[in-house]
Each structure stands twice: as C-alpha cells, then as structure tokens.
Amino acid sequence: MEDPNDPGKSYPPPTYDQTPGQPDYGQQPGYGQQPGYGMVQTQQATSNNQTIVMASNPGYGGGGAIIVNQSNPIRPASYLALSIFVLMCCNPPCGIIALIFSILSSTAADEEDFESARTRGKVALGLNLFGMISSVLTVVIVVVVLVTATATFIG
Numbered sequence: 001m002e003d004p005n006d007p008g009k010s011y012p013p014p015t016y017d018q019t020p021g022q023p024d025y026g027q028q029p030g031y032g033q034q035p036g037y038g039m040v041q042t043q044q045a046t047s048n049n050q051t052i053v054m055a056s057n058p059g060y061g062g063g064g065a066i067i068v069n070q071s072n073p074i075r076p077a078s079y080l081a082l083s084i085f086v087l088m089c090c091n092p093p094c095g096i097i098a099l100i101f102s103i104l105s106s107t108a109a110d111e112e113d114f115e116s117a118r119t120r121g122k123v124a125l126g127l128n129l130f131g132m133i134s135s136v137l138t139v140v141i142v143v144v145v146l147v148t149a150t151a152t153f154i155g
Contacts (some may be wrong), residue, residue, distance in 0.1 A: 076118040078105035079125050086131040094131030097126045 020058035080102040087095025108117035 073110050073112075074112050076105065076114060076121050077125075078102045078109065078117070078121050079128055080106065082128045083124055088127045090135040091131035094127050094134070098131065100128035101127065 074106045079098070083095060083098040084103040085095075087099055101120050104121035105124060108114075109121060
C-alpha cells in the first residue's frame, strides 16, 4: 500500500470540475422537481448606468445582488486649456469662439449629454487647430515678405 505522506511521491491536485463532498446526481428519474431546490429566479434592473442581476434561490436561504456591468461613460475632452492658450497667444478671434464651444462642451458633459459634449469639443479642437496653424502661417509669410523687401532695398 502506498503512503500518501511519502515526500518522494507527488500527487496531482484535483481539477476544478471535481467538487469535494457529495457528487452531483442530477435529476432522478421518476421524481418531479422539488419546489424551491435548484430553481434560480433572476430579475434585472438598470439605473445610473449600472446593471444589477438579482438572483433568488429559496432553497438555499434567499438571494443576493450581483453587479454585472458598471460602466460610467468617459467624459469627453472640452479642450478648455488649449482654447485659452489660443486666445491669449495665437489667434484671439478663433480663441474666443473655441473658448465658447469648450464651455458649451463642459456644460453638456455636466448634464450627462455626452454626444453633444463630444461634438462641441471636436468643434473647439478644430477651431484651436485652425487658429494655431493660421497664426504660424501668418508669421512665416510676414517674415518672408520682410526678408524679401529688405533684400530688395539693400541690394
């Protein structure tokens, strides 16, 4: 007979489908379903972006609540800091309009209207990019014109 405490012999651990204790015999032929045993009643409720499944099994002492899905939508970017930067440093007309759209985006996100917040944030980003690019192009054109004009007067 083999000794289970023998340190030289190792036994594999039980697999996950093996349960200790009584085996599962399933439904016995000739007998109906026992009331309250093996029956699980579920109810679903959604509120505040949270799905809750209520499981009740009267044969095993009641039920409990299991949170299946808890998702809070990601707040879209409003690009407020970029709008203030464009307003102060690059292009004030585009910066003012972008700042207005950034504030509208933040307000819509506070009211949990994420689709319009995302749309207004994209408009603010577009105006900010247009304001920065137009400012850089204006500086480049002015420098080229000044260098060219200076070269024609000197030469």
